Amino acid sequence: MPREFAKKFYQSAKWRKCRGDYVKSRQLTDGGLCEICRHRPGEEVHHVKELTAENIADPRIALNSDNLKFICRECHFRTRDDNFGRFMPQFETTVGAYFDFGNSAPVLKQQKIYLVYGAPFSGKSEYVKKRMKYGDFVINIESLFEVLGGCRYNFPQALFGNVCDIRDFVYEKISRGEINAKTIWVVESLPEKKKRENRAKQLKAELVFVESARDECIARVYKSKKCKDKDKFLRFVSQWFEKFT
Numbered sequence: 001m002p003r004e005f006a007k008k009f010y011q012s013a014k015w016r017k018c019r020g021d022y023v024k025s026r027q028l029t030d031g032g033l034c035e036i037c038r039h040r041p042g043e044e045v046h047h048v049k050e051l052t053a054e055n056i057a058d059p060r061i062a063l064n065s066d067n068l069k070f071i072c073r074e075c076h077f078r079t080r081d082d083n084f085g086r087f088m089p090q091f092e093t094t095v096g097a098y099f100d101f102g103n104s105a106p107v108l109k110q111q112k113i114y115l116v117y118g119a120p121f122s123g124k125s126e127y128v129k130k131r132m133k134y135g136d137f138v139i140n141i142e143s144l145f146e147v148l149g150g151c152r153y154n155f156p157q158a159l160f161g162n163v164c165d166i167r168d169f170v171y172e173k174i175s176r177g178e179i180n181a182k183t184i185w186v187v188e189s190l191p192e193k194k195k196r197e198n199r200a201k202q203l204k205a206e207l208v209f210v211e212s213a214r215d216e217c218i219a220r221v222y223k224s225k226k227c228k229d230k231d232k233f234l235r236f237v238s239q240w241f242e243k244f245t
Contacts (some may be wrong), residue, residue: 005053016176018063019045026070034072042070081148111176112183113181115200117190118210119240121220123215128185137181141188155226164204188237191243214241 009015020136026032034042046069066186078226118124128138144163147157173179174186186205192194200207217237221230 006051007052011018011058014063018065018068022065022068024068025065032070034075034100035069036071036075040072044071044076045069046071046076047243058197084149097131103203108150110179111177111179111204113186113205114208115186115188115190115196115203115205116208117188117196119191119212119214120189120236121217121224122210122212123220124210126185127208128187132185133183136183136185137179138185138187139167139174140186141167145186153224153233154229171203189240191240191245193245214238 022033023042026035026042032042034040048067048069049055049061051062058230061067087228116124116128125140126134126144128140130140144166145155145159148166170179171186174184184203184205186199186200186203190199196207197204214237218234221227221233221237224230227233
């Protein structure tokens with residue numbers, strides 16, 4: 001975790017660009033190997049001269065590529081003063097890509113991001129569950145309501161803004177390549193073509209349409225034991241098909 005004085009810096013556009021440019025340069029140089037051990041893939045951009053409250057505003061130190069190293073997490077933890085890192089697992093991903101260790105040498109591959117859309121009760125969640133693998137990352141706004149409000153099919157209006165804030169925060173992390181997963185599944189209804197395409201562009205995602213007829217969705221609403229307010233979700237289904245483009 002960044003120290004308190006450094007949090008704003010690490011969230012800044014200047015640092016994200018500097019970090020991204022440096023990682024790309026290392027990937028072009030040697031495929032992105034750790035600059036210390038030269039064995040494992042790099043995952044962290046490390047400041048050789050440590051950032052302090054006194055020097056963090058100095059771009060010659062904070063944003064200077066000569067003061068940076070692209071290193072693996074294990075080597076990064078060894079550079080730290082505390083022992084916290086010794087207990088942390090290594091991730092295989094970095095800046096929207098991951099290393100495939102199937103061969104003797106690690107191969108850098110691009111993350112897969114899928115934006116799964118369709119009508120309420122069309123089977124979007126089931127589609128993802130059948131295809132996702134262990135370690136995949138899934139963001140589904142209906143599931144957020146269930147986790148935060150205790151009920152998937154009864155959205156408390158008071159929670160709506162909070163849930164959207166969490167969703168937008170996660171989407172920003174996805175768009176910056178900061179989610180540690182080989183495959184990311186984003187689940188939304190998105191009936192309108194323009195909004196759908198904008199979301200896919202924002203997340204650099206491939207669109208996947210889970211198609212179900214209106215009658216099928218309505219039948220699933222009636223069949224669902226968890227959905228108590230069936231009239232509300234029947235309206236949601238009808239509204240989705242009215243807006244669908």
